[in-house]
Amino acid sequence: MAMNRRDFLKVSAGTSGSLMLSLSLPGCSGMPTGYVQETGEWKPDAWLEITTNDEIHFTLARVEMGQGTYTGLTTLIAEELEVDPEAITPRFAPVAPEYRNPLYKLQLTGGSTSISTSWEPLRTAGASARHMLILAAARVWQVDAAECSARQGRVVHPNGLDSMRYGQLVELAPKEVIRGDIALKPASEWKYIGKQRRRLDARAKSTGTAVYGIDVELPGMVYGVVSRSPRYGARAKAFNESELRAMPGVLDVFEIERGVAIVADKYWRARKAQDALKAEWDNADALSLSTDEVFASYRKAADEDRGESERSEGDYDAAVGRAGKVFEAEYSQPYLAHSTMEPMNATAWYRDDSIEVWAPTQAPDLGRIAAARVTDLSPDDVTINTTFLGGGFGRRLTQDYIEEAAAVAYRVKKPVKVIWSREEDTQHDLYRPAMLHRMQAGLDGSQLTGWHHQIVGPQLLDWYVRNAAPAQYPWAPKFMYDTLGKVGLLAEGIATPRDMSAIEGAIEYPYNVDNIDIRHTHTDPGVPVTFWRSVGYSHNGFAVETFMDELAHETGEDPYQFRRKLLAGQPRYLEVLDRAVRLAGWDTPVAEGRGRGIALFKSFGTFVAQVVEAGLENGVIKVYKVACAVDCGQVVNPRIVEDQIEGGIIFGLTAALYGEITFEGGQVQQSNFHDYQLMRQYELPEVTVDIVPSTEAPTGVGEPGVPPVIPALGNALFALTGKRQRSLPLKADG
């Protein structure tokens, strides 16, 4: 990233003798950045605060949901500040334009972007603060600043003996002016980047003291539950309000837009009242479909409309017309739930014409819009306090749970915590969309001459833009919200980025094939959908890498060699592919009753290859080993990279083995972990993660472990059974 660091560094003395250093990111076009003279407003993207007592606070603009921002981003700033990351206290950022993710122009954490978008700015912030502290010390000592150094929170005198604590310098440092660019430390001098292995949040999370949304406690707090229509989109016509009001502890029963709210003095009393709820729903506008109809509608749409061209190279139609053989396959994937271990919840308190919300959210600025929507307040009257998140995986990018808590709090005018049950969390999720893929390839002998991929299904921004577009324009009047949502849809690239959710991973098809035709048939059956750990990559990865495997077998080639020969000139793909193969012992015979499958997929800038070894035991699929090579550029915390990749593998295997949300008459059929299963400890395969050493800029690791493992497992089962499974989840008898 090219930037002039002087352009975005603004320094000023904070109150109470602390040094506040802020920076603003370039690239926020359309928004003023830095310090605005007229309004006296700051536009930092992240800031440090160092106190006279040597406390160092770091405002964390990306939420911590397990992926490791709390440690990783702190490590970046600590490295250049010359302090131990453990000496820094991170705190979660409030909503402010300065904390927006520059890629989305929204304050959200997702898309495996936290490290990549913070890599330059946070190190620069740390280096700049350090530099000013050194300048201040040099002025006190009357020595050349270039002769001074910084170490463990102190500036060291050229004599190597004297030193001053950062805390002693914070009143002086803001007066210093940085001239010229600040050099970042060369990699050879890094103490923490690439070496830090501990997690800064491990202690709080091992002692039960980390505060998640569900743990928020407020004086006089009451509890709310919301009964939502079993069929998405229905409204309550009538319910036994007076009967429920007479129940112990029940304080209020009323309808909100999303269902029937019951408020009680204790959570369990609210739940018991909910058990006694008898509601009649007006199903006129409600979802009525079943899963079979979803796929039937996809096939119909695919037949009628070949879709918008998303990538076209050469002349596919001509190539396939003269191909010796045309090979076709259709793949399908089901809806998937997120199943964060912490069910959806939010706490809200409406008082004095403002509302304060405490929530585990991936997008607090969208949470503000959600709360403003259901009250008479503007987003500026809404304060969002972000907590630790008990899992996110994209679910907490949508703010329906904040909307509910705000609507309930607005009515009861007391602090109220709304908690979803696991059943509600499963049945009223917004799902990873079900998708259909039609693949076709032209083969001349063993030569792949044409690649056609038709993706059929919805786009996520159709669902997401409702609150996202207003969040980008928080000054817009509320009556404009729905209009903004629609404009955001129509004016892609202006209010919202181009919607890549359906096609991501498909259009980056990496293999050297002369004729390529990739299309998206946009069709939306009305089931609520949203982002899900690797989203489009997760379904496109399965389609692309399974079809590649089918083509390899069709041509009689080894699936590894078949891919390899089509990747000439793509060293990063080849490197991870070769490494995974070596790690797995691809060339050695596999044990009796087992098969090996391979897949290679790049997502979020990160290259991942995996070899899965699997078999069938007692009528169930057993995954024995996953060998994985990953190239995510420069590694900040090797242990977190391993953990994220391994966690992604388990997330992907869970989807491959179990993941399936089905609808019957508009209702979700699954409810809890007995019928929406997650992989358990006893199923854990032996996972080996090999990280390619790299000095390239870092890319994300939260999601890229997921996509390849699903086709790699399917390909392993094919190698074992000779039967190809083209829909998920995979079956032992498939």
Next chain:
Amino acid sequence: MALSLTVNGEQRSLDIEGDTPLLWVLRDELGLKGTKFGCGVGLCGACTVHLNGQPVRSCSTSVESVAGGDVTTIEGLANGDQLHALQEAWIAEGVPQCGYCQSGQIMSAAHLLANNPAPARDEIVAAMTGNLCRCGTYSRIIAAVESVARSSSMEGSLAYDAAVVGEAN
């Protein structure tokens, strides 16, 4: 109903509806938020606490059924400022990702080691299989439990474990 129970060594008296799950009593009546709500039906293990030395799913255990009992939660695992060896191992191994399930994981592991200080790997797997982790920290969990099983650092937790085993017997 009025009832009392011992929680982390302290006698606590309550006036509460008897069918309230122990989980919500611990969290909302006693302010012990370290025990988590995950599924409400004993399928995920996030709410695991020890009752008279045995691991139970507090989300599906009514408070009346444990009246007079002795409950230990994640908050009661440390010996004053000294963390339980498993907590130290969890930190050293960097087990938690989102961390939400980890109180329950640690309570399950603590029960295992209190009764079987040197479990084999398959014994660890069996003991930990009732605890779900959506982040996929399973291999780090095994490594952390194994590191405690191997080391003599259990000595620091012997007081607690002796009490647990004593009650269990």
